[in-house]
Amino acid sequence: MPYLVRRLIGAIALLFVASIVIFALLHLAPGSPATVLAGQDASPAQVAAIAHALHLDQALPLQYWHWLTGVLGGHLGESYVLKRPIGTLIAQRLGSTLQLMIAATIVMSVLGVALGVASASSRHRLVREAVDAVSTVFLSAPPFVSAVIFVFVFAITWKLLPAGGQANFLSDPSFSIQYLAMPAVAVALPGSAVIARLLATEMRRTSEQEFVRTAVAKGARRSRVVLRHVLPNSLGPAAVELGIRVGEMFAGAVVVESLFARSGIGSLLVTAVQDRDYLLADDLLLLSVAFAIGMQLLTELGMSRLDRRLTLEGSLS
């Protein structure tokens, strides 16, 4: 059986298990949408009446079955608390999340590769150490710290960038980029430092391989050797790291979303879990898992393109 097919079957099985875990954890946690909808002055009888109206008093397996068959049939349901179709709610937030993910991925990749290559190729020890120091600072700057510093410097003191908010990239690219600049960099910094270090280490290791010796012996220019032979063959670990980071960003950028007043999938998920908005939280968590699995598969595909020694039907299997 081809590797990709086996991986897809594994991913579907993983999603199924995840759906059970997600559903069980949320529904077994104290509180329910009825608790929220009833308000804090409600009596238990009022809460029970709302729970009954929402069919939350049905057996859990039956509720799970309804949810699962709904999702499989493309019906994500309606939010208990927001009273809106979940598909619409996700669509409203997806743009913000995708913009942040794409921008952060670009920043992370560019910074990571630049720092990695600079660290591995600089002719001066001082420069290498300076690059390493910058990487260390980036690595030790959690997004919530860098976000606060950025806002203070660029929004409050210099008033160069907006403190928070978002704009549609397609209708207003200039504003959108300005709104994205700080959150994207804040999210990207730690990841870029990790990518830089992985890349630099791998480039140094690759440079000792025999195919590099052959290229040098054939008289290839050093820049060609590095760009065509060393760099592509050193990108594997960095690509895996990038894939993991991007997978996490889908619903995990909630702190940065919160600090920069962006309403993305992460903040929607946090609100849904806090309000025990079961269907919405279940759908979003499942989507997040699916996205992370998808990113992992894409990374593996990407790695096979980067390094032809890895074939999806051969050595990886």
Next chain:
Amino acid sequence: MTIIDLSESSLITRRSMLGASAAATAAFLAACSSAAKSGSGGSGGSKSTSLIVGTTTDFDPPDILRAGTNTTTLGLIFDSMAVLDPSTLQVQPSVATSWSWNADKTELTVNLRSDVKYHTGRAFGPKDAIYSIKAVQGPTAGAQIAGVASLIKSMSVSGPHQIKLTLDRPVGSFLDLLVMTPLVDSATFKGLFSGKQVIGTGPFVFGTWTPGTSITLSRNPHYWQSGLPHLNKVTVRIFGSEQALVSALRANEIGLAWNLVPSDATLLAKGNAYPSVTTAPLFSEWYVGANVKSPPFNNLQVRQAVAYALDRDRIVKQAFAGFGTASACPWPTTLAGLSGSDDTYYTYDPDKAKALLKQGGGAPSQTFSVVIGAGNAIAESILDIVQFNLSAIGLKVKAQQVQNTAFQQQLQKASIPGLWINAVGQVDLSIGAVLLGNAPFKITENTSNVTDPHYVALAKQLIYASSSSEIASATRGVTDYILQQAWHMTVGHVPTTAAAQPSLSGVTVNAGLSLQLASAKLS
């Protein structure tokens, strides 16, 4: 052995790197001037009739009949028949022009304005007033005023702009119903709870709501209060964190940061940079609740010991950042029948607290929890002080933060085994309405599990008191009982706090502590 010395390849020269960086930075900065300066934080100019309000609480349609979490938007969209004068706490006309009782105070005749229109253009009439009252009566509406509304025997239209509300017996707090009932639109009521058709008669027309992001409102050109509102447009931006909200105000991106933690409002007000706006003298009451069914709090002396152990002045200074007042009394002591001495019924006295514990059989050996809903900065600050105060008198305390929905469920079920810290709004209303609608004080199914027939009798005496002297006397009785029994230990009163750009004026609040912008102006 190293085959190729990467360091010699020098792929990125310093010159090229610096050049590229400088070019990118210059290009970026050149493009960056507009978004940062595009906010309408009340800086005047062409945007002087457009205000952006920032808040951390999203619009919550299911809560619309409760005035609980929608304090930013409710008062902008909806009117009520009457309003509460913040300075006198007296009920004043609004959409209702006047009202009168019959001789035995069992029938209220309410005269309504004839020039009020819904945002759809439909004229408001007496049937709509009755429909709105029925809406808050609904068993699943969860309105605080539902307890008062449930005492209505019948409602009828008695004139083109008049309704009659009939009661079985006089209810002292009945006029609060006129204050706390938002006038909803019967024609679009089904769309209200999804936030798709939020139609009222208020100064601003609901435009769009993107959950978690923003709400847009525009001026109601047919508002019945002539010349109001002054603002053409109000945008409510939802912020995921208090920090982002404060930053947006400092960056002049919003004109008003609504419902701030008091300490942030204090910091922003320094040098009058961002003047504080508060709901004072209307306030929320913070309290320490005790479950009287759960040891050791089934012991009166232990509860009283806790009440004496609480350092209320420190709570006001630290948790309320000086905005509130220390008090042991749940409601304003300016009400008839009460006096300033009720504020100081319990004062910080650790020795007395220890003596009470000794009288009650010594400090309990078991550890108990003091619970708060997670993520509330005021509650967290009070919790620190309470934990310290109770440990100082020998009680073994475990501070516990519970996720908010779980906390709410525990309150609804009255199942918190020890103590908890929470706030109650709308305590400026008549106490009778508070006893009927607010969970900590309800005569049945209250959060402290108090079922004492004496309390029920006192509460009913107040609810059904009709004359001023009866109300004053019954208020005294209920307050004495609550203070003496110490299952609801008030620590202080604090108004909702906000901070504004200096150019914004005319911000007010209503009895539900909801923001009012009809008279707001940007200079």
